[in-house]
Amino acid sequence: MTHPTPKAFDFGGEQAPAAEPVQPPAAPRALDFGAAADAAPVDSGPPRALSFDDVAAVPSSGITAKAVPGALFDSEDHPAVRDALATARADYPTLFAHAEGRFAILFRRILPVKLALVTDWAEESLMEQAALLQPITELVLKFSGMGVPALLDAALESTRAPAGMFDKLFRRPLPPAHYKPLLTSSRAQLLQLMADSEVAMRNLEASAQNLGLHGAVLAVVAALAANSPDAALLDALTQRRTLIGQAVRQAELSILQMGQVRQQAAELIAQVSSFLTVTLPALEMAQAQGGK
Secondary structure, eight states: OOOOOOOOOOSOOOOOOOOOOOOOOOOOOOTTOOGGGSSOOOOOSOOTTOTTTTOOOOOOOOOOEEEEEEOOOOGGGGGHHHHHHHHHHHHHHHHHHHHHHHHHHHHHOOSSSSSSHTTTTTHHHHHHHHHHHHHHHHHHHHHHHHOOOHHHHHHHHHHHHHOOHHHHOOOOOGGGGGGGEEEHHHHHHHHHHHHHHHHHHHHHHHHHHHHHHHHHHHHHHHTTTOSSSSSHHHHHHHHHHHHHHHHHHHHHHHHHHHHHHHHHHHHHHHHHHHIIIIIIIHHHHHHHHHOO
């Protein structure tokens, strides 16, 4: 008996389902999420304002949630840091009011206190200040070597008439005009010294303030560690505080000396300007009139 050749995907004699009548597509609706939107609304009573109490719990996926990142300085809550900040606030109220954040940073750096931290404390700042002292020293030496006071005295002396017969016969002073280019150059050098010294003093003052802050931190730490049985640590604290104190004092003396030099330079600038703009033009005018 001959069987008919099966057609592709022929699964027997099942009849094809009757085609449903084609319906026109429903008009699109805003925020249409499919058939769920067609479900009949459930009467849940009067609406409540932004209630999140009935939200179903999301099933756990087994993955541990990431921990909330901690503070930048986890040691901020260290008891020693809290005690140090309280001591600094009480012992250095003015400094603490202007540098509370820097106090906190330094205390977190040195606490818990260790011998290695103390022996190297503020070493970079000390080296920086040593370098900043050099320009101050050079400016003081430069001012002394300029010899402006003596040059100005000689210029003023050249404007005076001979006092006696001996001076008239034997003294041959240089004319006042001879000092004009010399004093003009000296005035320019003094102005440059004023500008350079201002920058040098500002940098040195900032360095001294920074060292003073490091010294105050050591003083607070030494007070907190006063009852420590570690004699080496206590000795290191004392030595480092002494070194920082000496460096601060040296900076203060250098700043004071530079301030005195700046005051002298300002006075000389005024005197040289007076000679160049008042005295010398008046002499030249008098000489011109006398020649006529």
